[in-house]
Amino acid sequence: MAELTSLADARSREVNEKHGDDHAVNLSRLRALAKRLKTQQELARELWRTGDSAARLLATLICRPKAFDRTELDTMLREARTPKVHDWLVNYVVKKSPHAEDLRTAWSADPDPVVASAGWALTTERVAKKPDGLDLPALLDEIEAKMKRAPDRLQWSMNNCLAQIGIEHADLRGRAIDIGERLQVLKDYPTPPNCTSPYAPVWIAEMVRRQG
Known part of the structure; x- marks a missing residue:
């Protein structure tokens, strides 16, 4: 979470807010962090539970989509109220789920x-x-x-x-x-x-x- 905070910048926040999002992390830097972390399902769950949008975006990139059960995915979708978190959850996680x-x-x-x-x-x-x-x-x-x-x-x-x-x-x-x-x-x-x-x-x- 500290590293995510360090990746925040004012310009990204300004751009994201125009689209209804509430985080300030440049998405290219977020993807680079996810690439370094690789797949970590339990960390992904912990990040999601923080409720922080940047953390939830990172969670969608490092999780194992097939490891979530139906109830988990339904709950996560209903919790994902900002557009980017919603879109990444659907596209990177749910679409790959059984x-x-x-x-x-x-x-x-x-x-x-x-x-x-x-x-x-x-x-x-x-x-x-x-x-x-x-x-x-x-x-x-x-x-x-x-x-x-x-x-x-x-x-x-x-x-x-x-x-x-x-x-x-x-x-x-x-x-x-x-x-x-x-x-x-x-x-x-x-x-x-x-x-x-x-x-x-x-x-x-x-x-x-x-x-x-």
């Missing part, structure tokens, strides 16, 4: 929109890598009905799923683009030069173009 599919279905239907956003992130992963067994038209129905009014974090995850369906599944691409155009979600999102807009119709078109 409980990922069970949690995907449970979280997607959760009344807490932050928890539900994790379920949709896992669904997006399946759309891209293991779509067999998913009812993609039903997912589009749900996105069409709920995304416009969804809270920000959940809306972002649903939009990612919409775009992924359009990118990966040519037979549903037209409908995905149509939904995006009608809902207009993230159409005016500020996008830096040379970056692709998260607005689904633009995002889908650009990724399909790159695939050639």
Whole structure:
């Protein structure tokens, strides 16, 4: 914890706070520390229990994802309220867990929109890598009905799923683009030069173009 504190700097805190995060550690330096520590499951658990965001980010990098049981992961997800901790927990830990599919279905239907956003992130992963067994038209129905009014974090995850369906599944691409155009979600999102807009119709078109 002392070393994490020593890695903090004002510039990182300023940047992180703009994204809703509450730590001041440069992520490149955090990754370098994780590389030095290597995998240490019990240390990861201890770091998570501190409640400190930087410590929790480090925990996601040095843990053994398959060592957590389903209840632990569910509890951790509900404790992870800042965006970066939430995202790293889902992407670096839950996605590698044997409980990922069970949690995907449970979280997607959760009344807490932050928890539900994790379920949709896992669904997006399946759309891209293991779509067999998913009812993609039903997912589009749900996105069409709920995304416009969804809270920000959940809306972002649903939009990612919409775009992924359009990118990966040519037979549903037209409908995905149509939904995006009608809902207009993230159409005016500020996008830096040379970056692709998260607005689904633009995002889908650009990724399909790159695939050639």
